[in-house]
Amino acid sequence: MTDKKMDIIRALKRAGNNPISGEELGGILGISRTMVWKYMKALGEEGYVIRSSPGSGHVLVSAPDKLYPSEIMDGLDTSIIGGDIRYFDEVDSTNDVAKKMGSSSDEGTVVIAEMQDSGRGRKGGHWMSPRGGVWMSVILKPNVVPAYAPRFTLMAGVAVAKAIRGLGVEASLKWPNDVLIGDKKVCGILTEMDAECDQINFVIIGIGINVNVLIEELSEDLRSSSTSLSEIKGEELDRIAFVQALLRALEDEYIRSKTSGFDSILEEWRSLSSTIGRDVDVVTPQRIIRGKAVGITENGTLLVETAEGLEEIVAGSCIHG
């Protein structure tokens, strides 16, 4: 959306139920009434409902259910994350787009889409991303070594869990990269990086959340293990408000990791986790490790107490017992 259209929406929002005339809008934006009319028409095509009464003016009736950057940025009080938001109606994968943009983008740039055709999970797995969800990738440029990459998955998990809890829903974290409600998955996180051997150029934190997703729209094999926020709440959520809360939470955690160190985030991950304290089976390419999950390290590895002793697991699929 162009800046002028954003400005019109802002002016209309500010005016609330008081009509603003085309002349007044033109004055605020420094454009002609003809241009105001053109933008109004374009806004209507984008799904904004604007009531126009000859002689009095225009009133914004409703905004479309779209993740438009102008809507997300309106009232977003972050200083790093969301300074630049790139919107796509449909995209292969927001992580792939973010990766291509990464080196030339500002830290905190967000790529967001209404749907993904080839959303990815860990190790190239497919991630279903129908309309109604929030599919986004955040570009960060921390000055750290590649070995720290798993920290961003943990950090994002904490932020997502907090944003969901802000809606009054009990979300928990499942190692390594899922957010659950009860025992069902509502969100997956895929952190990727572009790095030299000893320094990350940038990380991409991919976050996919079933917000207003109809579970029947997911493939059959996923339905029994997945849920969505709308299914839990029994109503559709305001996705814009949710994304704003999530970006806010992400920024809070990111700043916390920089100022207070990663330990406090790790501590919170543990307390939000439904994996720790649980009997688990962890499937790795080599074998299945069975035992009780007793902790997580700052490198993101899971500690499992097995019959043979304590095991530290770098990567695997975790099945809660």
Place this chain on the structure above:
Amino acid sequence: MTDKKMDIIRALKRAGNNPISGEELGGILGISRTMVWKYMKALGEEGYVIRSSPGSGHVLVSAPDKLYPSEIMDGLDTSIIGGDIRYFDEVDSTNDVAKKMGSSSDEGTVVIAEMQDSGRGRKGGHWMSPRGGVWMSVILKPNVVPAYAPRFTLMAGVAVAKAIRGLGVEASLKWPNDVLIGDKKVCGILTEMDAECDQINFVIIGIGINVNVLIEELSEDLRSSSTSLSEIKGEELDRIAFVQALLRALEDEYIRSKTSGFDSILEEWRSLSSTIGRDVDVVTPQRIIRGKAVGITENGTLLVETAEGLEEIVAGSCIHG
């Protein structure tokens, strides 16, 4: 270069000093004499000198001094590296091009350029890449964790040193990523990766070698610490033959790392290194470590015996004493 042009060059090379007629070439390639003539003209524009005598035929007199994929691939007996070679006369950075292509490219794809406008060294440093050098990036897709990335720098160093030694020039390896002749830099290696937290999607091994580079063309601050193969040999080298030898050496080391394990490469790195056994100052962002370099680990870290004991250094600039 199109396949047909490559086929013409191959046919001419095979014929040596025996002229081939346009009709004969057309027959071999399955195209008309008019098309043969068109391709001949295009080849002339690319710098190939072809002597054509009416009535007898065509003889290849000389190929241009260009790193054309068709020339590199002609006689290249590798099975992984160089199966696909992308050529640029001028490019910002071959690593950047390779990074963008990485996920959709075959393992072993090479990006090569006559010059780079924004060649990069470690930590975003500039790398001067004038004409005459070999500036290339190799895409590998090993199934390993991100922590193994430094191994590819060491592996490439061994391959470059061997390729240079194949010319009868004593090259040595300087930690972490340079190849020296005497105490002057002839090559730098920049390994980058696209990775998930626990798995590399692909690595890019960037290799910049001053082959036929005039040292006077480098910026003044680099001249005293740099050399080129042509300076050492006192004559220009056949860059195509050198690139072929290098790709061959890279593939040998890569296969060795997969079949015999990384230890044998590490052992060779040590024996080719002029850092090990040397008094060094290692400059890190935090401090300068002074001591004797006594070893290197499989993670690419340098072991330095200091007055205070043994130090393991992950990253830094090494100054040979």
